[in-house]
Amino acid sequence: MVADEVREELDKLGVTSVSPGLSAVALKLAAALDALGADDAPTSQAVVADKLTAVLTKLRALAPPAAEGDALDDLAARRAQRRGA
Numbered sequence: 237m238v239a240d241e242v243r244e245e246l247d248k249l250g251v252t253s254v255s256p257g258l259s260a261v262a263l264k265l266a267a268a269l270d271a272l273g274a275d276d277a278p279t280s281q282a283v284v285a286d287k288l289t290a291v292l293t294k295l296r297a298l299a300p301p302a303a304e305g306d307a308l309d310d311l312a313a314r315r316a317q318r319r320g321a
Contacts, residue, residue, distance in 0.1 A: 238269045258291060261291050269288060
């Protein structure tokens, strides 16, 4: 559920090697959010979700830049096509 989605996002961002502790905290919070049941107070879920959002925001800021597929790569590819390279 939430933990699986967070794990997938961490893999896509490539931040686990950059910030392993913060990544572990994100996974722990996601697991805690999954463990909260319908009987738990909605405020408990909201607090954990808020903390998870804060940690993920920090991790997104730490993520290394994408190696390919950015606007400059697209521009270079179009230029190469026009030049027949």
